[in-house]
Amino acid sequence: MSALENYRAALHRLMNGRPQIVPKGSAINKDTVALEAGRKRGSIKKSRAENAELIAEIEAAATTQSAHLKPSAAQEVEKQKSLKKAAHGKIANLRKDYEIALSRIVSLVHENYMLKQQLIEQAREQQQQGNVTALGDFRNRHLS
Known part of the structure; x- marks a missing residue:
C-alpha cells in the first residue's frame, strides 16, 4: 500500500468516525490524517504535487465535519x-x-x-x- 493510499484510508476512517490511532471525534485536518496513517505530524505538505488532490479531499471533509459538529x-x-x-x-x-x-x-x-x-x-x-x-x-x- 502506497503512502497516498494509507492517507486516503486514514481519511475515510476519520470521516466514518472509526479512527484506529487518533482519538475518536478528532478534527479532520492534515496532521490528524497523517497521524492516523501512522506517519508524523506535518508529513502531508502542499509543496508535494502528489498531495494536492489528497489535501483537497481533507479540506472538503473538514468543512463537512465542521458544518455538522458546530452549532450556530x-x-x-x-x-x-x-x-x-x-x-x-x-x-x-x-x-x-x-x-x-x-x-x-x-x-x-x-x-x-x-x-x-x-x-x-x-x-x-x-x-x-x-x-x-x-x-x-x-x-x-x-x-x-
Whole structure:
C-alpha cells in the first residue's frame, strides 16, 4: 500500500468516525490524517504535487465535519442561557433548603436549652424537698 493510499484510508476512517490511532471525534485536518496513517505530524505538505488532490479531499471533509459538529452562535447562546437559568433555579432551591436547615438547628438548640433549664429546675425542687442529690452532681451525671 502506497503512502497516498494509507492517507486516503486514514481519511475515510476519520470521516466514518472509526479512527484506529487518533482519538475518536478528532478534527479532520492534515496532521490528524497523517497521524492516523501512522506517519508524523506535518508529513502531508502542499509543496508535494502528489498531495494536492489528497489535501483537497481533507479540506472538503473538514468543512463537512465542521458544518455538522458546530452549532450556530445563536444556538450556543440559547444553550448557555438555559444552563444559566437552570443553575439559578438550583441555587434558589439550595438556598431555601439551607434556610430551612438553619431554622431547624436554631429550633433544636432552643429546645435543648429549655430542656436543660427544666432539668436544673427539677433538680432544685428535689433538693428543696429533702432529696440529697446536689445540683453539681446532677449536672455532671445528667447534663453532659
